[in-house]
Amino acid sequence: MDYTLENCRESVLKKYGRRFVEFLWEYGCDVFLCESMSGHVSFRLGGCVEVFIVPNSLESLVSTIKFLRNENLPFRVLGNGTNIVPGDGFIETLVVSTERVSELSTDGTKIYASTGVSFKRLCQFALKNGLSGFEKAYGLPGSVGGAIYMNAGCYGWETAENVVSVTVFDGVDVYNISREEAKFDYRSSIFRTDRNLVILGATFTCKPGERNAIEHEMMETLRQRYKKQPLEYPSAGSVFKRPRQDFYVGTAIEELGLKGYTIGGAQISEKHAGFIINKGGASASDVKALVKFVKEKVREVYGVELETEIEFWD
Numbered sequence: 001m002d003y004t005l006e007n008c009r010e011s012v013l014k015k016y017g018r019r020f021v022e023f024l025w026e027y028g029c030d031v032f033l034c035e036s037m038s039g040h041v042s043f044r045l046g047g048c049v050e051v052f053i054v055p056n057s058l059e060s061l062v063s064t065i066k067f068l069r070n071e072n073l074p075f076r077v078l079g080n081g082t083n084i085v086p087g088d089g090f091i092e093t094l095v096v097s098t099e100r101v102s103e104l105s106t107d108g109t110k111i112y113a114s115t116g117v118s119f120k121r122l123c124q125f126a127l128k129n130g131l132s133g134f135e136k137a138y139g140l141p142g143s144v145g146g147a148i149y150m151n152a153g154c155y156g157w158e159t160a161e162n163v164v165s166v167t168v169f170d171g172v173d174v175y176n177i178s179r180e181e182a183k184f185d186y187r188s189s190i191f192r193t194d195r196n197l198v199i200l201g202a203t204f205t206c207k208p209g210e211r212n213a214i215e216h217e218m219m220e221t222l223r224q225r226y227k228k229q230p231l232e233y234p235s236a237g238s239v240f241k242r243p244r245q246d247f248y249v250g251t252a253i254e255e256l257g258l259k260g261y262t263i264g265g266a267q268i269s270e271k272h273a274g275f276i277i278n279k280g281g282a283s284a285s286d287v288k289a290l291v292k293f294v295k296e297k298v299r300e301v302y303g304v305e306l307e308t309e310i311e312f313w314d
């Protein structure tokens with residue numbers, strides 16, 4: 001078998017059928033067969049997925065999910081891909097991207113953002129409307145859906161703090177769940193355990209604020225990020241979750257002398273040991289091998305079991 005892109009596309013079409021693609025078009029999606037993931041994730045690595053589906057609106061996203069569920073076809077939802085490590089080679093999966101589902105509106109001190117809105121845009125929208133509450137989130141990569149899914153947080157702030165409710169779709173109904181029902185925890189929420197629920201958007205609460213003060217704090221947050229994080233290289237941010245409040249993973253890895261340790265194209269950042277960066281040509285296997293190595297060293301020396309914050313999609 002000759003594994004050209006053409007052959008790959010032909011075999012995907014054979015597996016799912018031409019009608020499958022036509023249905024997705026009718027639901028308002030762009031459809032890409034055998035799509036390379038490296039252009040869709042901040043790590044800039046990874047192989048091809050069978051079908052990459054891009055709904056063009058919220059309605060299109062809902063119809064697509066309903067269709068895939070009715071057809072019993074498992075799929076993965078992709079936000080901005082800033083926490084994902086797609087596997088090397090061919091990944092037998094369907095991916096639904098939320099990138100074009102990006103509506104924003106405000107009502108007094110509340111902001112409604114649909115799932116594909118980038119956090120950068122959300123923060124700038126809050127600033128423009130003189131709303132305080134997202135200052136510490138400025139510079140946080142990723143989408144609203146991704147941040148809610150993992151309760152992203154930084155500098156003592158967590159996404160959950162601003163959430164009033166999350167709009168979800170379970171394949172049948174669209175409804176709102178409250179912050180309490182979303183069961184937010186450290187880098188976790190109900191969406192991690194209940195894979196049935198797709199986040200469509202969220203209502204956030206803010207406080208009225210003074211624009212100059214909000215902007216000043218946002219710029220300060222951004223300055224901190226540029227100072228401490230290796231933003232000049234592709235990565236997926238902090239690799240490991242903090243195992244307990246008093247254990248700083250980056251510091252622990254640094255104390256093991258592992259800054260700059262490299263496997264293939266993946267390297268433990270010289271700037272922040274909690275990050276693995278793509279120095280050029282890194283594969284998912286390089287990242288995995290480096291993660292395994294660090295976990296073993298940390299277990300051996302500190303007796304601590306590390307869990308990854310980044311997700312491997314194989």
Ligand SMILES: Cc1cc2nc3c(=O)[nH]c(=O)nc-3n(C[C@H](O)[C@H](O)[C@H](O)COP(=O)(O)OP(=O)(O)OC[C@H]3O[C@@H](n4cnc5c(N)ncnc54)[C@H](O)[C@@H]3O)c2cc1C
Binds near residue numbers: 076
């Ligand atoms: C340089 C850098 C710095 C970072 N700094 C931080 C930081 O300070 N704090 C922090 O918490 N994180 C940080 N991250 C990690 C990442 O940016 C966040 O986790 C972000 O919230 C992920 O959002 P995303 O849209 O990219 O999600 P993705 O990576 O696309 O997806 C992450 C998970 O969310 C799920 N998901 C996405 N959208 C939906 C949806 N609509 N419905 C259901 N599930 C969904 C996906 O299926 C996947 O399981 C950083 C990453 C980078 C590259």
